[in-house]
Amino acid sequence: MKSFLSHVVEYILTTNTNISNLTLVLPSKRAGVFLKHELSQQIQQTSFAPDILSIEELVEQISGYTSVSNTELLFEFYSIYKELTPKNAQEPFDSFSKWAQILLQDFNEIDRYLINHKEIFNYLSAIQRIQQWSPDKEPSDLMTNYLKFWDKLEQYYDALTDKITQKGIAYQGLVYREAVDSLEFYLQKNEDKKHYFIGFNALNTAEEKIIQEFLEVGLAEILWDTDHIFFDDPEHDASLFLRRHRYEWNYFQKHEFSWIADNFSSEKNIEIIGVPKNITQAKYIGEILQKLQQEDETLQDVAVVLGDEQLLIPCLNSLPSAIERLNITMGFPLKDIPLATTFNNLYLLQEHHRNDTFYYKNIINVLSDTNLRPLFQQKDQNIAANIIEYIQANNIIYVATEVIVERFPKETQEIAQLLFTYWNDKPKTAIQNCVTLIRHLKATLIEEREQHLLALEYLYRFNEVFNQLQLLTKQHNYITDIKSLLALYKEIISTETLDFKGEPLQGLQLMGMLETRVLDFKTVILSSVNEGILPSGKSNNSFIPFDLKKQFKLPTYKEKDAIYTYHFYRLLHRAEHVFLLYNTEAEGLSGGERSRFLMQLETYALPNHTVTQHVVTPKVPKIEHAMQVVKKETSVMERLKDIANKGFSPSALTSYIRNPIDFYYQKILGINEYEAVEETVAANTLGTVVHDTLELLYKPFEGQIITTKDIKAMFSKVEELVIKNFKKTYGEGTIHRGKNLIIFNVAKRYVTNFLQQELQTLKSGKTLRILQIEQNLQAKVEIPELDFPVYIGGKVDRVDELDGVLRIIDYKTGKVSQSDVEIVDWDLLTQDYKFSKSFQVLAYAYMIYQQQGFSGDTEAGIISFKxxxxxxxxxxxxxxxRARNKNQLVTAETLDGFLVELKQLILEICNIDIPFTEKEV
Structure with a gap:
């Protein structure tokens, strides 16, 4: 089947002997490339090519004005805003830009549709006054200022259009308005030049006037691209605009409305495919292309059309590796390029600056940035990793510039200064630093240019962005702080794209919906055919309310939906095989609901259309979770012998009871948990501080009877010692504000409450002798079955003697109750982690018994600060x-029972035939 452009070229060549004097006008520049190619294929003799223009280029030629960029227009508007607004009421650039963008879009729409701006602005102002009117009270100052804003819209418009037209520039809508005013002059100047308007559908009022004028004076023909199926159906939106043109334009009252084809009813194979999630759509497109490539290696007549252009990168990553030729007709938004994250990290670093220091998380983000990694890499060391380790080890939450810079080697300290120096809220400094950073990155990548072509392209585009920012800040003095600069930077990277370069006429075509205008493909793969995407649904990014748009015949969501309807069905006109993919899952506020277009295809399926539907699911392998098992090899046994010789600690043994795999990772492999910076004091840090404080308070009294006077003297030392121990354990983390201040006071309260309890004990007449504080213990465990010595060792918090009873005490800052230190069945002691506290205190008791024996009654237990x-x-x-009677003395018989379980546990750990087997925790 011939394409639309093929028909167009055939018609033009048969009706014109000299094509060099023609102007061919298309909806987009992209279509011009394909039209020129079609001309080269059909023309039989050497000739100069006709002028091939997009409608925007033609309108610029007619008006004599050059379109201005959105960013430049925003600055021009801000200068007008400052002139017309009292100084005390002026907004900074960053907050102005948010509403100004919407207003400029409305100005653009008003001009494109040739609306009388005075009339519509008067309407808008009147509507706001009616909405805010109240018979009972006078308007507030806020409301008065609000109404003044609406009254000023006409002033803003007049001043802006006067200023920019004097410079020979205009925004797109104003270019259209000026083109209509200048059209007569253009027609007189080009009265011997014929124009062909090709493949148009929805036209704004200015375009309608221009094309109609061309038609009326006989200087143009218009070649539509529609189908009888849609044009003859008065209810179908695919030809909504074309039917309006047919019945409302005077030209078609006397002339035939031609170029209505009959292609849609031809034989088509349409597959409607439900796919869960966006990424799966990209993956499935790759699978479809792989099958198609087996039929046609070149994929010459295949187009992948992305309804949601954010699928570009996932789709590129999912393409079959065998595809050699690919043409991407959409730009890659700069905001989605990885390098954008780098500059965002630098901004966040500056934003959280405090008293010449930077927040540690932002520093780590910058140091960990993959784009900056080449700057930090040295042959012998990883500078970034070393600095991150230093920050974490010292628990530094806010880090000074000099602390970071001095840890860089001298040859890289310039880079460190560049990244970690405060910008003093100066935009010019920020831009210059970013430009310098780009140069440094380029210098590191250029040495191996072939491996970093894409990265260098990213750097080039961002260098252009910062050069643009530099020029704008020099020309206009409105960017006075980093916040305003960031707003402008985000505006630029959200609108600018990285354009892909390729051979436009060969291989697979990857494009957005609007790039398909006037183009035809045999096989079409269209993604994201969901409500809210195709069509885009109701969105109202405008100050003009719906009713007012209807009144002035401005486009509403109804017209925007009709535009998408036309593009969707036009893409299917000449296609033979169509794959329509939609997302079956809801993603945030979008997705999940199939597009109405799919329902229409099902309901109104034509005889020659084969419509099939199916839902695909990703191939997810079934992963059966099995508990990890590690066999004890020779190296493991050697490590166990080494641990046994140094001494198994009670905590190591209880970690084995809890989960043998944890014991394997921590004690055999030496893998410790990741130590992150503690912004809020952790529970184990609090415990360490309380332990260390009590050690310092009681250590001087070892071997002595302690008195009430001694305890009272301790109270005055508590705060000083708690601060000292927090500094030692918590590094440079602050304890003077927020949750940390609360936790600091909790630590003091724990210690003082404990001292109060000690004081009450002594006042009741009891005698307390401190024997050992934080004493290292070790004892040999005789296990004949093992051919190597076994020891257990640990540090007991406190051993004292109260009224002649020996007490072995372990401190716990967490909550412990009496039931946690009682056992009924000795077998459970080494099988159930619930009894770990009993196991620990018995281990300390066993070690003390082995060292010095028990001369009298002995008790072992826990003091819980909670x-x-x-x-x-x-x-x-x-x-x-359930028994109430219990034996709370630790005797030789008690320790014999403990020893049986201890030996059994160590034998299990050291048995080469029993692997480390993971437990469900």
Whole structure:
């Protein structure tokens, strides 16, 4: 089947002997490339090519004005705004730009549709006054200023259009308005030149006037691209605009409305495919292309059309590797380029600056940035990793510039200064630093240019962006702080794109919906055919309300939906095989609902159309979760012997009871948990501080009877020692504000409450002798079955003697109750982690017994600072869980029972035939 452009060229060549004197006008520049190619294929003799223009280029020629960029227009508008607004009421550029963009879009729309601006602005102002009117009270100052804004819209418009037209520039809508005014002059000047308007559909009022005038004076023909199926159906939106043109234009009252084809009813194979999630759509497109490539290696007549252009990168990553030729007709938004994240990280670093220091998370983000990695890499060391380790080890939350810079080697300290020096809220400094950074990055990549072609292209485009920012800040003095600069930077990178260069006429075509205008393909793969995307649905980014748009015949969502309807069905006119993919899952506020276009295709399927539907699901392998098992090899056994010789600690043994795999990772492999910077004091840090404070308070009294006077003297030292221990354990993290201040006071309260309890004990007449504080213990465990010595070792928090009873005490800052230190069944001691606290205190008791024996009654237990009112929680044994009678003395018989379980546990750990097997925790 012939394409539309093929028909157009054939018609033009048969009706014109000299094509060099023609002007061919198309909806887009992209279509011009294909039209020129079609001309070269059909023309039989050497000739100069006709002028091939997009409608925007023609309108610029007619008006004599050059279109201005959105960014430049925004600055011009801000200068007008400052002139017309009292100084005390002026907004800074960053907040102005948010509403100004919407207003400029409205100006653009008003001009494109040739609306009388005075009339519509008067309407708008009147509507706002009616909405805010109240018979009971006078308007507030805020409301008065609000109404003044609406009254000033006409002033803003007049002043802006006067200023920019004097410079010979205009925004797109104004170019259209001026073109209509200058059309008569253009027609007189080009009265011997014929124009062909090709493949148009929805036209704004200015375009309609221009084309109609061309037609009326006989200097043009218009070649439509529509189908009888849609044109003859008065309810179908695919020809909504064309039917309006047919019945409302005077020209078609006397002339035939031609170029209505009959292609859509031809044989077509349409597959409607539901795919969960966007990424899966991209993957499935890759699978479709792989099958198509087996039929046609070149994929010459295949187009992948992305309804949602954010699928570009996933789609590129999913293409079959065998595809050699690919043409991408959409730009890659700069905001989605990885380098944009780098500059965003630098801004966040500056934003969280405080007293010549930077927030550690932002520093780590910059140091970890993959784009900056070449700047930090040295042959012998990873500078970034070393600095991150230093920050974490010292728990520094806010880091000074000099602390970072001095840790860089001298040859890279210039880079460090560039990245980690405060910009002092000066936009010019920020831009210059970013430009310098780009130069440094280019210097590191250019040495291996072939490997970094894409990265160098990214750098080039961002260098252009910062050069543009530099020029704008020099020309206009409105960017006075980093916040305003960021607003402008985000505006530029959201509108600018990185354009891909390729051979436009060969291989697979990857494009957006608007790039398909007037183009035809045998096979079409269209993604994201969901409501809210195709069509885009109701969106109102305008100050002009719906009713007013209807009144002045401005386009509403109804017309915008009709535009998408036309493009969708026109793409299917001459296609033979169509794959329509839609997202079956809701993603945020979009997705999940199939487009109405799909329902229409199903409902109104034509006899020659084969419409099939199916839902695909990603091939997810079934992963059966099996508990990890690690066999004990020779190297593991050697490590176990080494640990046994140094001494198994009670905490190591209880970690094995909890989960043998944890024991394997921590004790055999030496893998510790990741130590992150603690912004808020962690529970283990609080415990360490309390332990260390009590050690400093009680250590001087080892071997002595302690008195009430001694305890009272300790109270005055508590705050000083708690601060000292926080500094030692918590590094440079602050404890003077927020949650940390609360936790600091909790630590003080724990210690003082404990001292109060000690004081009450002594006042009740009891005698307390401190024997050992934080004493290192070790004892040999005789296990004949093992051919190597086994020891257990650890540090006991406190051993004292209260009224002649020896007490072995372990401090816990967490909540512990009496039931946690009682056992009924000795077998459970080494099988259930619930009894880990009993296991620990018995291990300390066993080590003390081995070193010095027990001369009298002995108790072992825990003091819980969260349960201090319960006092000393003594280890005890009971005959049953419900029994009230319990034995709370630790005797030789008690330790014999413990030793049986201890030996059994160590034998299991050291048995080469019993692997480390993961437990469900």
């Amino acid at each position: 349960n201090l009112q319960s006092g000393f929680l003594k280890f005890g044994t009971k005959e049953s869980s």
